[in-house]
Amino acid sequence: MALDEPLRMDSPTLAERDQQLKAEQGVSDVSPMRLRMEKFVKEQQKLIVQALQEVDGAKFRVDEWQRKEGGGGITCVLQDGNVFEKAGVGVSVVYGTLPKPAILKMRANHKNIADGDNIPDSLEFFAAGLSLIVHPKNPMAPTVHLNYRYFETANPDGSPGAWWFGGGCDLTPCYLFDEDAVQFHKAIKDVCDKHDKEYYPRFKKWCDDYFYNKHRGEGRGVGGIFFDDLDESVSDRENLFAFVQDALKSFLPTYIPIVNRRKDMPFTEKEKEWQQVRRARYVEFNLVHDRGTAFGLNTPGARVESILMSMPLTASWRYMYEPEPKSREARLVEVLKNPKDTSIERNDNPLRRVPPTHRHLLTTLHVLFPALVLPALDLLDRGLVARVVLAGADPEEGKKKQQQCHQQQRQCEGQHISANDDDGGDDDNRRRDCAAFYLVGSASAAAAIPGFTV
Structure with a gap:
C-alpha cells in the first residue's frame, strides 16, 4: 500500500x-x-x-x-x-x-x-x-x-x-x-x-x-x-x-x-x-x-x-475657438505656450526700477494701507490700468487724449475713471476740463481689493 x-x-x-x-x-x-x-x-x-x-x-x-x-x-x-x-x-x-x-x-x-x-x-x-x-x-x-x-x-x-x-x-x-x-x-x-x-x-x-x-x-x-x-x-x-x-x-x-x-x-x-x-x-x-x-x-x-x-463634470469643445487678442484669456494661452518663470526670485520685478531714494515711500504706503498697496501694484503689473494722464495738462490736449482713451476703452472693454470723480460738486468746470483720468480694464473688477470698484 x-x-x-x-x-x-x-x-x-x-x-x-x-x-x-x-x-x-x-x-x-x-x-x-x-x-x-x-x-x-x-x-x-x-x-x-x-x-x-x-x-x-x-x-x-x-x-x-x-x-x-x-x-x-x-x-x-x-x-x-x-x-x-x-x-x-x-x-x-x-x-x-x-x-x-x-x-x-x-x-x-x-x-x-x-x-x-x-x-x-x-x-x-x-x-x-x-x-x-x-x-x-x-x-x-x-x-x-x-x-x-x-x-x-x-x-x-x-x-x-x-x-x-x-x-x-x-x-x-x-x-x-x-x-x-x-x-x-x-x-x-x-x-x-x-x-x-x-x-x-x-x-x-x-x-x-x-x-x-x-x-x-x-x-x-x-x-x-x-x-x-x-x-x-x-x-x-x-x-x-x-x-x-x-x-x-x-x-x-x-x-x-x-x-x-x-x-x-x-x-x-x-x-x-x-x-x-x-x-x-x-x-x-x-x-x-x-x-x-x-x-x-x-x-x-x-x-x-x-x-x-x-474628469471635470463639464467641459466644452468649440470649433476653432480663439481668445480675443490682448485679453486675459490670450495672456494665459501665451504663458502656456511660452512658460514664464514662476519662482519667487524673478528678476523682472518692476519695483527694482524704483530709485533707492524713493523705495521707503512704498514701505510707508504698505504700512498705512496693508490691504491695498500690494493688490494695486499687481493691477499695474498685469497691465489692467492701461493709461494714466496727469492733471495740469492743456485742456484741449486733454480732450484729445481723452478721446484716444475712450477708443482704447472700447477695445479692451474697460472703464474711464476721472481722477477728480470724488472731489465734490463745486468744481464742475474744472472737472470737465481736467485731463487726469485712468483707463481701467474690466478684468480689474475681479481684483480682491477692498473698496476698489469700477
Whole structure:
C-alpha cells in the first residue's frame, strides 16, 4: 500500500502576509514601507477631505472598495458643491502580480527588479498612493491636481525587491493670477529645498515636460513638480519617504488660501465659457497623454470610476475657438505656450526700477494701507490700468487724449475713471476740463481689493 503524498500548502500571498502583520503588530515606524505608506495616505485623505468640506460646506460621498486580487481603496467625491463643481480624493492600495512582459518593460528603468539572466515568469507587487483633483466652480479659482505613490515588488519569501516613489502636484488656472502661481511654486520649492536643492529645478522641468499637450503645443497648466522612479539611486528609502510626506502635507496650507481668495470673485458668462474650453484641454491630456490613466484602465480589476475621478463634470469643445487678442484669456494661452518663470526670485520685478531714494515711500504706503498697496501694484503689473494722464495738462490736449482713451476703452472693454470723480460738486468746470483720468480694464473688477470698484 503506497503512502499518501504529503500535502503541499500554497505559500501566503504578499497581501495575506501584510494583513496578518497588521493584525498582530499594527503599523509602526519599523513596519514594512508598504504598511507605513498605506497608513500615511489614509490619514492625509481624511485631513484633506475635512479641509475641503470646510471650504465648500457640502459633504463628500465616501466609497470603500475591494479588489479580489488584493487590496482596495477609498474614493471620496464631492459633486455640485457650493465652491467645488467636482473634487475627488482617492486612496488606492493594490496587490497584484506582474507578468513577465511587464517585468521586462520595467527593467528599462529598474535593473534590480529582476536578474537579467533569470527573469521570473511573474512577480508579486504592491502599490499605494493618494490622488486628488479639485475643479472649482468659479473660473477665477484654479484647478489643482496631486498624486503621491509608492511601488514595491516582492521576492518569493516576501522580502522587498525593487521599490520606488513617484508623484507631484500642479496648478491649472483658467485665469492667471501671478501671485497664486508664485505662492504655489514657492511652497513646493521650500519643501524640495529642505531635502535636496536639486529637487525643485529637476522636478519642475519634469512637470513642465510631462503635463504638456503635444497636440496643442501648450502646457496643461502653470506647473509644479512631477517625479517618478525615485529609488536608491537617488536617496535611501527613509529620506525619500520623508520628502513625500512633507510634499503631501504642504498641500492644504498652499492651496486653501488660494481658493479662498478666488472662490467668491465675480465672473461673467463669457469667463465661465472660457473655463469650459480650458477644462476640455484638461480632459484631452488625461485621456490622450497621461500614463497613470492608461496604466489604471489597463490593470486587471481596475475600478474605472475611481480612475476617471479626475474628469471635470463639464467641459466644452468649440470649433476653432480663439481668445480675443490682448485679453486675459490670450495672456494665459501665451504663458502656456511660452512658460514664464514662476519662482519667487524673478528678476523682472518692476519695483527694482524704483530709485533707492524713493523705495521707503512704498514701505510707508504698505504700512498705512496693508490691504491695498500690494493688490494695486499687481493691477499695474498685469497691465489692467492701461493709461494714466496727469492733471495740469492743456485742456484741449486733454480732450484729445481723452478721446484716444475712450477708443482704447472700447477695445479692451474697460472703464474711464476721472481722477477728480470724488472731489465734490463745486468744481464742475474744472472737472470737465481736467485731463487726469485712468483707463481701467474690466478684468480689474475681479481684483480682491477692498473698496476698489469700477
